[in-house]
Amino acid sequence: MQYKETILNNINHFIQEHVIPNKLEIIATIDMATELEFDNLKLVDIYFDEATTHIRSTYQNTYTTLVHVFQIGQKTVELSIDENISFEGIYPLDNYNIHFSQEDGTQIDLFDENFVDFGLHEYLNLYEYNEIIGELNLIYKFKSESANNYVTELEDIKKCIPTITHIESFSIEKCILHFPNDVSMCVDVSEIKKTIEKYKQKNK
Known part of the structure; x- marks a missing residue:
């Protein structure tokens, strides 16, 4: 970076x-x-x-x-x-x-x-x-760069929730999940990581 x-x-x-x-x-x-x-x-x-x-x-x-x-x-x-x-x-x-x-x-x-x-x-x-x-x-500038980098790491959330259309960085701690029909939700990055980890454990 x-x-x-x-x-x-x-x-x-x-x-x-x-x-x-x-x-x-x-x-x-x-x-x-x-x-x-x-x-x-x-x-x-x-x-x-x-x-x-x-x-x-x-x-x-x-x-x-x-x-x-x-x-x-x-x-x-x-x-x-x-x-x-x-x-x-x-x-x-x-x-x-x-x-x-x-x-x-x-x-x-x-x-x-x-x-x-x-x-x-x-x-x-x-x-x-x-x-x-x-x-x-x-x-x-580094904070913004790091937040954008998190988005790439969180792409697996789409496997857990297929209706997510894309992820947008908001801050180091939070990102925005976008859904169809202009619906969006601000979520803690830590919560997304936990959801991804649970999904991976369940689908081993």
């Missing part, structure tokens, strides 16, 4: 230009960074997922998160940014509950000390995310 590759290339360029050349400065300010294998640091994948907050909002308690998969030597680390806070700030994916409002300058509510990224997210948060990615609009 075009925009995915652009983001991967831009962030890896940022690592080469701003992280690796500043390894001594990083180590001097972040103790954990002494174990960071700078020369083997690379962003290897990005993908959209959903995050759930621990407090309910008046309008939602789940929203889209963009996950960054970093390779650090032999270790893989996942860091995330979230749409709810306009994709600002990057932090560990596996160990947080997210507030709907920033408190004390952080989006992390609970921090698991067992999570180890060797201080990478602390250093990255010294920069605005648009400086790291190159252009913030790339996220929204």
